[in-house]
Amino acid sequence: xxxxxxxxxxxxxxxxxxxxxxxxxFYHSLIKVLPCEKCREETKKYHEWKPLPKFYDTNxxxxxxxxxxxxxxxxxxxxxxxxxxxxxxxxxxxxxxKPFSRIKK
Numbered sequence: 437x438x439x440x441x442x443x444x445x446x447x448x449x450x451x452x453x454x455x456x457x458x459x460x461x462f463y464h465s466l467i468k469v470l471p472c473e474k475c476r477e478e479t480k481k482y483h484e485w486k487p488l489p490k491f492y493d494t495n496x497x498x499x500x501x502x503x504x505x506x507x508x509x510x511x512x513x514x515x516x517x518x519x520x521x522x523x524x525x526x527x528x529x530x531x532x533x534k535p536f537s538r539i540k541k
Contacts, residue, residue: 446470447505451524452531455497460488482508498524 446466453459464483470476491497502524506514516522 446475447501447509448527448531450501451498451528453494455491455494459491459497463488498528502527 450463450466453462467476467479467483470479489500491500506517
């Protein structure tokens with residue numbers, strides 16, 4: 437397993453979700469099921485002293501997550517963002533409107 441990318445899907449799932457009044461509960465629920473114990477504990481501690489702000493729409497939520505990942509994400513991911521010129525919009529476009537599962541025919 438390439439440990440440099442652990443947690444990537446966590447962020448990707450959060451970015452493609454639509455914001456609503458239950459989203460913050462969803463975020464905290466996802467933290468509880470992260471496969472990395474260190475990631476779970478660090479994220480919970482981080483949000484104890486820096487709670488999620490109130491969002492008003494999906495765009496605000498996405499911008500917050502993008503900035504949070506740029507500040508707290510791994511060095512390999514940060515380097516990829518710079519080298520490949522990713523932006524919030526281009527990253528979302530990689531995953532948006534793609535199915536999570538295949539429909540068997």
